[in-house]
Amino acid sequence: MHFISNLIGINLLDPMAIPFAGPLVFASFTGFTIGFVILKLMDRTIKEEKAKEK
Helix, strand or coil, rough: CHHHHHHHCCCCCCCCHHHHHHHHHHHHHHHHHHCCCHHHHHHHHHHHHHHHHH
């Protein structure tokens, strides 16, 4: 449990920390994932356009 607490930056044993910090941490993970997917899709599109130009 301590490893997971250190990984996400929340003391999971403290019931007061989760309602405040939990949504922020999980929103940042979600934002990172969505941003990563968007960048990968943009990169793929740019590569396809450059291949069509040749």
